[in-house]
Amino acid sequence: MVDVVELFWVGILSLLCLYAVYRLTNTLRLYHVLFGVSPTESPDLVTGSSVAIQGPVTVNKEAPHSSVATDGSESPIAVYVWRILSTSPGGGSVASGVEFGSFAIDTDSGEVKVDPSWLREAHDAPILSKVRTDGYTLTVPFRVSLYTSPYVHIVHEATTMALARVNDVIEAELNLSPDTDRFESKAIPENAPLLVFGELLIDAGTPTIRGTDDTPFFIANCDLNAVRSNLRRRALYYVILFTGALLLGLVILPME
Structure with missing residues (x-):
């Protein structure tokens, strides 16, 4: 049975995942626009x-x-x-x-x-x-x-x-x-x-x-090349943030 504390942390991590996806989407959109x-x-x-x-x-x-x-x-x-x-x-x-x-x-x-x-x-x-x-x-x-x-x-x-x-x-x-x-x-x-x-x-x-x-x-x-490099670093950060939050959520709330 899932207790209140576990549900709290799962909620926090879910919000973190959504935040990472939202920021990653914005970053990739701009990278796509500026590509080429x-x-x-x-x-x-x-x-x-x-x-x-x-x-x-x-x-x-x-x-x-x-x-x-x-x-x-x-x-x-x-x-x-x-x-x-x-x-x-x-x-x-x-x-x-x-x-x-x-x-x-x-x-x-x-x-x-x-x-x-x-x-x-x-x-x-x-x-x-x-x-x-x-x-x-x-x-x-x-x-x-x-x-x-x-x-x-x-x-x-x-x-x-x-x-x-x-x-x-x-x-x-x-x-x-x-x-x-x-x-x-x-x-x-x-x-x-x-x-x-x-x-x-x-x-x-x-x-x-x-x-x-x-x-x-x-x-x-x-320089635009520096901008593109910065956007790639941002995207990688949000991918890592999403992955880390997702994995931590799976640890807190294991599948039964």
Whole structure:
């Protein structure tokens, strides 16, 4: 007969298996999308096409709250990802998101505007100023941190600071310690090399790359081969996680 403790652990391990399968599916989907893709600095500006574009960033309007949320770069910030970390026992990332202004990639075919809003929608991520932590945690199954998403590869060192530094930006009163809990961000400044993948839209003569239901949006500041290698490592990790949880479940609940 199965006791309550065994059922509890089987439930936990089942959730872990589902989580691993979900994350593995997302990772393999992106790997499939990027397989065989060659980034270009001279894209064909054809609306509806899926394309990977690389080139230096030009900033028309800086990302909101960049001066307090990043490391004080002398160059305007085009986009940054962020997360709030709780240092309490069992803490970790409690909120994560992306802030962006109006920016583009300078290519041989002219400037291509970049719209990262798909990232916010796909991860159900809040705007920094509107973030809340009561009832919003990243530890629940299937909630994916945008900060560590497979669709974001900003590889340089993160800026870490006390949460108190961004307190004036956040409108809600968070149930966190502003002095001991942390805020982290990774930013892309003007003129930095950038690689993006998405669907090209031409609206009133302005080419824009964005994400859609059929074409995910991807952003990186590293070589695409490095991205593919990272995705393979992620996939292997989730396979190992799933296998380990499954085997442990079979040990806890042996077949009779």
